[in-house]
Amino acid sequence: MxxxxxxxxxxxxxxxxxxxxxxxxxxxxxxxxxxxxxxxxxxxxxxxSKEALVLAFLQRRDERWRQALAHHVEAHPAPDERILAVFDWLHTWFSEPDFRGCAFINSFGELGGISPGVAEQAMLHKRAFREYLAALVTAAGRPADLADHVALLAEGAMVTAAITGSPGPARQARSAARLLMGAS
Missing domain, CATH: 1.10.10.60 (Homeodomain-like)
Structure with missing residues (x-):
């Protein structure tokens, strides 16, 4: 280098x-x-500028976060297992000693109203995550709207885990996703 x-x-x-x-x-x-x-x-x-550094940090974090998630999820062979593996990965992430929530939610909360670049990075990250979930749902032969439900469960788990300091919301969201999958 x-x-x-x-x-x-x-x-x-x-x-x-x-x-x-x-x-x-x-x-x-x-x-x-x-x-x-x-x-x-x-x-x-x-x-x-500091904003250029912030945007570079967010771009790199997005890439690393999504790669780590995909690496974990794709280790599961069955399509339905892959959907649920998202929540297992979230549980592992939430259990890290330095977990402080989603960097994109945090950044948007701090700067989204005054930095169009930060708002855009947060939106792009969340869109890419939603699209990844949609691909998992499609591969499992599930109804397309399940992806929106799974995304909301995952996002809610991120916020709740950050606020409570507990990885438990990942397990709760996983259980809810399993119920939704059973109903579809």
Missing amino acids: SDHGAAQERALDAAESLFYRRGIQAVGMDAVRNASGVSLKRLYQLFP
Whole structure:
């Protein structure tokens, strides 16, 4: 990896950790500099503004989040199991010691009203997640509207788990998804 790429990765790693743990508005570029070891001048060469850094963080997080989910889900051979595996993966994520909710929901809550770029990134992430669920539902031969229900269950579980600090909402949402699948 080039020096440019290494500095960019260190800055994004630091930004992701800080933004996710403390919130975007609470973290200044100085904190990212201190945590990454990338000089402030270099940081601004890589990311001309804090918003550019935030958008890069969200884009990378989206890619990694969706890849991790797909990797887990696709390990299950049966189509119905894949739908339910989404909730198993959410449970594992919610159980992580540093879980603080969905970065996209958090970012939208902080900046969605004043940053069209952040609002767009959150919308794109949620749309991609919904489309992924729709593909799972279609592959299972289930009615298309089940995808909307599963998406709402997953999104509700994310918010509830973040607020309560418990992974339990993933299990509850999984049970509800199983009931919906039985009814369809």
